[in-house]
Amino acid sequence: MSMTTEAVLGRKARWANIRRETxxxxxxxxxxxxxxxxxxxxxxKAPLEAFNVLLTAPISRPRTIGLWIDDVAKLTITGLAFSLVFQARQFSMGVQGQVYVGGLAAAYVALSPIGATWLAIPVGVLCAMIAGGFYGFIPGIAKAKLGANEIVSSLMLNYIALELCNYLVRTQLVPPGSGVLTTNDFPATAVFPALVAGTRIDIGLIFAIVAVLAVWFALYRTAWGLKLRLVGHNAQFAEYSGIRSTVIMVSAMTVAGALGGLLGAMFVQGQSFGKLTILFEGGLAFEGILVAIVARSRPLAVPVVALFYGYLRQGAQLMNIRTDVPAxxxxxxxxxxxxxxxxxxxxxxxxxxxxxxxxxxxxxxxxxxxx
Structure with missing residues (x-):
């Protein structure tokens, strides 16, 4: 069989698989x-009205469309983060903690003198990704060197990050004597500019698109991605092939952590907040598990799943507000x-x-x- 025929059959098999999974x-x-x-x-008491709100409310107004697309961007990032660790057959649950440390890092940059300059956004995002990457590295190296279970260690780190964020907001970052649980608004230079005026659609959407392409390229067009997928399929065989599976596993969890840190910056520097507040993430980071599972950890499928799941998520919230059906x-x-x-x-x-x-x-x- 010629290479051309094999390539054609391979493409047909891939499209058949895509159609089947869709x-x-x-x-x-x-x-x-x-x-x-x-x-x-x-x-x-009004089921048809409630179901109509669930299915149509997210696209009923520009504001609700903005809420939907903002959710999609954030769900895409957290879905990518979980997809990376799932590709390596790891089950780190640490994205939530990475979001909080990333948000903290971005907030400190925004509230510093840098926040009033054009460097506020790039430096804030970079620091958030570094903080998140380090927080993803910890459970990875703990498993590689100490044999610690990554599920337990990453979950415990989530609690540490969440409580640390709460503590710093309450004691150091709020205006003295104000009694509020949120920082001052960030300078305009430290807040992501809106792509559509009057909505929450900001450059976080661009970050999400770039992240999808970057993760896809890294997984399917680089040697690192090939090694990661081999480790995920059969770690023992990968070791026999000369691949250092522990290094690949730790690096995957670190990159996933950087994505979690980016999500933290998208929260606190985005149009949705523009400041740091306690519990700002609202549990959305964990919902990336659902996105990754339905997308079967495929980077290009993650934004599609996020698009539909984000729609249902917003529809449920609006249904809860406008009707008698709970979200x-x-x-x-x-x-x-x-x-x-x-x-x-x-x-x-x-x-x-x-x-x-x-x-x-x-x-x-x-x-x-x-x-």
Whole structure:
């Protein structure tokens, strides 16, 4: 078989896999939304109105569109961070802590004399990424050198970062005697400029797009990325091949930490805050786990999943505000989607539709059907 034929077959297999995974995700979303509709129907006094708010409110006004896109940018970054460690078959849960130390670093830059200069944004983002990268390095090196479980160590580091941020805001960064739990507003030079006036869509969106391309390139177009994926598939084989799996693992967790630090800067320097406050992250960093799982840790799929999940997230919040349905309903929707996508779920009736359309089942479909 010629190399040209192999390349064509490889492209066809990749597109078939993309179509299959997309179909699975869409079917899972439809099933989950159907369950949500039943729950809303049983619990709400105006179920049709509530469901309409869930599905249409995020795009009803420029302000809500801005909230949605801002969420998408942030979910993309946290999804990428988790995807990197999942690619290495590690289960570090430390993105939340990296967000807080990154936000702290960016805040200190913004509140320093640098904050009043044009250097405020680049230096703030750089310091946030360095702080987050160091915080990602800690559980990685602890596992490599001490055998510490990365799940436990990263979770404990999350608590440390969160409480440290709270302590510093309460004792050092708030105006003396004010009694508030937030710093002064950052200088205008330290706040990300808006891409769309009057909305929260700022240059954080550009950072997210660049991060997606950078992570994709690093994973699939560099030797480091190849080694990372080999370590993730089979660490023992990678060691036999001369790859230092511990170095790759630590570096992956460090890069993921830098992304977490970037997310911290996007929070505190973005249009959504423009200052540092306690608990500013609001649990969003952990939701990157959901994005990474549904995207199957593929960098180019992460923003697509973030786009849809961010829409549901904003729709649920607006539904909670405007109707009598609690926002927790979206948690049920998300859980069902995750269960279906992460399991061996396949689209019902796919073979029937294939016969109707006159298409032969793909080898992978035949194999799945024989399970």
């Amino acid at each position: 179909g699975r995700a869409l079917a899972a979303a439809l099933i989950a939304l159907s369950v949500a509709f039943v729950i809303i129907l049983l619990t709400s 927790e309903v979206i948690g049920l929707v998300t859980a069902i989607i995750i269960l279906l996508v992460a399991s061996s779920f396949s689209i019902p009736g796919r073979k029937v539709f294939a016969r109707i359309l006159g298409r032969n089942a793909t080898p992978s479909a035949v194999m799945e059907g024989g399970k």
